Amino acid sequence: MPRPPETVGYQFNHTMMRIKDPKRSIQFYTEVLGMDFISEAKFESFTLYFFAYDHSGGALTAREKKNSRFNREGVLELTHNHGTENDPDFQGYASGNTEPGKGFGHIAITVPDVAAACERFERLGVPFKKRLQDGTMKHIAFLLDPDGYWIEVVPPKIKLTADDDD
Amino acid sequence: MPRPPETVGYQFNHTMMRIKDPKRSIQFYTEVLGMDFISEAKFESFTLYFFAYDHSGGALTAREKKNSRFNREGVLELTHNHGTENDPDFQGYASGNTEPGKGFGHIAITVPDVAAACERFERLGVPFKKRLQDGTMKHIAFLLDPDGYWIEVVPPKIKLTADDDD
Numbered sequence: 001m002p003r004p005p006e007t008v009g010y011q012f013n014h015t016m017m018r019i020k021d022p023k024r025s026i027q028f029y030t031e032v033l034g035m036d037f038i039s040e041a042k043f044e045s046f047t048l049y050f051f052a053y054d055h056s057g058g059a060l061t062a063r064e065k066k067n068s069r070f071n072r073e074g075v076l077e078l079t080h081n082h083g084t085e086n087d088p089d090f091q092g093y094a095s096g097n098t099e100p101g102k103g104f105g106h107i108a109i110t111v112p113d114v115a116a117a118c119e120r121f122e123r124l125g126v127p128f129k130k131r132l133q134d135g136t137m138k139h140i141a142f143l144l145d146p147d148g149y150w151i152e153v154v155p156p157k158i159k160l161t162a163d164d165d166d
Numbered sequence: 167m168p169r170p171p172e173t174v175g176y177q178f179n180h181t182m183m184r185i186k187d188p189k190r191s192i193q194f195y196t197e198v199l200g201m202d203f204i205s206e207a208k209f210e211s212f213t214l215y216f217f218a219y220d221h222s223g224g225a226l227t228a229r230e231k232k233n234s235r236f237n238r239e240g241v242l243e244l245t246h247n248h249g250t251e252n253d254p255d256f257q258g259y260a261s262g263n264t265e266p267g268k269g270f271g272h273i274a275i276t277v278p279d280v281a282a283a284c285e286r287f288e289r290l291g292v293p294f295k296k297r298l299q300d301g302t303m304k305h306i307a308f309l310l311d312p313d314g315y316w317i318e319v320v321p322p323k324i325k326l327t328a329d330d331d332d
Contacts, residue, residue, distance in 0.1 A: 002224075003196075003200050003202065003220065003224075004197065004198075004200050006200070006282070006283070006286050007199065007200025007277075008200075008278075009277065009278040010199065010200050010201075010219055010275050010276065010277050010278075010283075011219055011221075011240065011275065011276040012201070012218065012219055012240035012241075012242060012273065012274075012275055013240075013274045013275060013276040013320060014273070014274045014318075015181040015272075015273050015274075016270075016271035016272050016273075016274070016318075017269060017270050017271060018268065018269055018270075018271060030169075031170065032170075033173065033176065034169050034170050034172070034173025034174075034176050035176075035178070036169065041326035041327045041330065042327060043327070048326070052178065053176055053177055053178055053239070054169065055177075058168075058169075066330070067323060069324075070274075070276050070320050070321065070322055070323060070324050071276060071322040071323065073219070073239045073240030074177065074178035074179075074239030074240055075178075076178060077271075077274075079271060093268060093269030094260075094262070094266065094267045094268060094269040094270075095269060096260070096262060096267070096269060096270050100260065100266040100267050101260040101262070101266050101267015101268070101269070102184065102259060102260060102267070103183060103184055103259030103260040103261060103262060103267070103270070103313070103315070104182075104183050104184075104260075104262050104269070104270035104315075105182035105183060105184060105243075105245060106181075106182050107178065107180070107181050107182075108178075108179045108180045108181075108182070108236075108243075109176050109177065109178055109179060110176065110177040110179040110236050110237060111173075111175065111176050112174075112175040112176075116172070117172070117176075120172050147269070149269070149270075152180075152182075154179060154236050155236065156236055156237040157233060157236060157237060158235075158236050160207035160214065161207045161208060161209070164205075164207065164232070
């Protein structure tokens with residue numbers, strides 16, 4: 001069916017996940033996955049951290065990045081509830097992939113060369129949920145982020161079923 | 167820090183959530199939220215459905231859409247495990263926002279006019295987690311999708327804290 005005209009201009013802006021420790025998560029998403037740290041918003045009991053891939057080649061100013069936070073697609077919002085990083089009783093967050101709490105599955109990043117990317121992730125010590133050689137899907141991998149969320153690593157083009165394009 | 171050169175070309179491609187009933191979810195994401203149904207991939211025990219906003223003004227062919235599935239940002243992947251839609255014992259999926267299973271928070275869509283969008287969602291009978299007038303954040307709303315996942319509705323520019331740009 002045609003797109004409802006009232007929805008013109010809508011964007012799938014962001015995905016939010018809670019994190020235990022911003023220090024390790026910021027390092028992971030910027031230094032390992034290469035996302036750009038766009039901005040943070042600090043509140044009394046929590047802080048929001050925003051990330052997105054910089055497709056401008058570094059041309060955006062800090063202000064432009066910050067203003068792009070709700071005006072583009074592919075943004076990741078990480079919520080840190082203050083204190084979890086030092087709380088010995090904090091149990092950690094659910095990944096969404098095991099009971100109870102199953103529902104959310106994963107986020108995914110597209111990379112130009114999955115094998116090269118996975119070699120680098122191995123060198124950097126990133127834990128894998130599924131290496132390329134595991135299971136039947138040999139062209140995709142799953143990493144675990146610092147909180148145990150699954151991150152799928154996919155090539156730009158992928159054949160999922162027999163009726164897919166080559 | 168500068169972006170690691172090995173990550174050039176990376177994209178935040180998609181977010182995956184499990185759904186109980188594809189019929190109601192496809193209707194919601196296309197007819198209510200206005201996403202474009204890009205493709206599906208059917209396997210023996212589950213089917214994957216892919217959605218994304220069409221920013222081409224309808225210029226893409228079905229094949230181009232399908233090929234864009236892993237080669238753009240802002241894609242939503244919904245996973246249907248066959249049979250849940252008719253299983254009286256199926257308990258439903260966790261939204262990620264209550265214990266146990268807390269971790270994942272929400273997805274968010276940016277809309278040009280939040281008030282107008284929310285009026286339309288009300289008319290269409292979409293359940294709200296938070297209406298514009300609820301709470302302290304008067305410029306954002308939260309919808310509930312058919313599985314109870316939270317969907318934030320945000321304007322393109324938003325002031326989160328005192329140090330944010332106007």
